[in-house]
Amino acid sequence: xxxxxxxxxxxxxxxxxxxxxxxxxxxxxxxxxxxxxxxxxxxxxxxxxxxxxxxxxxxxxxxxxxxxxxxxxxxxxxxxxxxxxxxxxxxxxxxxxxxxxxxxxxxxxxxxxxxxxxxxxxxxxxxxxxxxxxxxxxxxxxxxxxxxxxxxxxxxxxxxxxxxxxxxxxxxxxxxxxxxxxxxxxxxxxxxxxxxxxxxxxxxxxxxxxxxxxxxxxxxxxxxxxxxxxxxxxxxxxxxxxxxxx
Numbered sequence: 001x002x003x004x005x006x007x008x009x010x011x012x013x014x015x016x017x018x019x020x021x022x023x024x025x026x027x028x029x030x031x032x033x034x035x036x037x038x039x040x041x042x043x044x045x046x047x048x049x050x051x052x053x054x055x056x057x058x059x060x061x062x063x064x065x066x067x068x069x070x071x072x073x074x075x076x077x078x079x080x081x082x083x084x085x086x087x088x089x090x091x092x093x094x095x096x097x098x099x100x101x102x103x104x105x106x107x108x109x110x111x112x113x114x115x116x117x118x119x120x121x122x123x124x125x126x127x128x129x130x131x132x133x134x135x136x137x138x139x140x141x142x143x144x145x146x147x148x149x150x151x152x153x154x155x156x157x158x159x160x161x162x163x164x165x166x167x168x169x170x171x172x173x174x175x176x177x178x179x180x181x182x183x184x185x186x187x188x189x190x191x192x193x194x195x196x197x198x199x200x201x202x203x204x205x206x207x208x209x210x211x212x213x214x215x216x217x218x219x220x221x222x223x224x225x226x227x228x229x230x231x232x233x234x235x236x237x238x239x240x241x242x243x244x245x246x
Contacts, residue, residue, distance in 0.1 A: 007026045013038040036219075116222040120152075157215040172238075180217065
């Protein structure tokens with residue numbers, strides 16, 4: 001990966017490729033701590049980098065564009081001695097500082113990350129074994145060689161000739177309190193927001209479209225226990241029985 005690349009690891013905390021943690025490929029890695037993710041601070045996230053100058057810039061952008069929280073304040077104070085250093089703005093910034101409560105929540109969970117990922121991996125392996133008998137209807141995500149998946153959710157793609165649509169299945173699951181979600185944005189080239197930016201689309205995007213139109217995931221939180229796993233699998237079976245498919 002080019003050194004100028006920013007690696008978005010929003011839902012891949014705790015994953016590895018070839019022994020290297022995701023987020024360490026490229027110049028900067030980003031992680032989300034939204035309430036549904038591997039670790040939660042309710043909102044917000046974190047960026048990581050080995051580049052001191054980039055880290056300083058992010059500290060500036062995080063807090064209004066001022067220099068109160070940079071590591072090397074002296075260079076800015078020497079450059080602008082006529083401005084009160086408490087309100088020295090050197091960039092256009094945001095107000096993205098985490099609250100103490102959010103930080104405390106994150107720090108408590110951080111040492112448990114490996115344990116959380118281990119449970120998620122156990123859950124996903126169980127779902128894969130349990131639902132393998134329905135391979136005529138579904139495609140399942142597989143862990144790739146050299147990969148160490150942290151399994152944010154358990155994704156499934158409904159095959160084109162399954163005899164039902166992903167919408168029909170997810171509506172049935174949701175009605176039985178099995179919450180589902182699409183695979184993030186799917187084909188982002190089809191999202192209205194992209195029209196706001198100059199871009200180009202290469203190829204027919206058939207794989208992205210297949211995911212957007214036919215795939216979903218259900219939760220794989222570390223608090224999902226054996227009873228919850230059994231319940232989810234039974235609801236999938238119940239749906240297939242209702243269609244006289246099993």
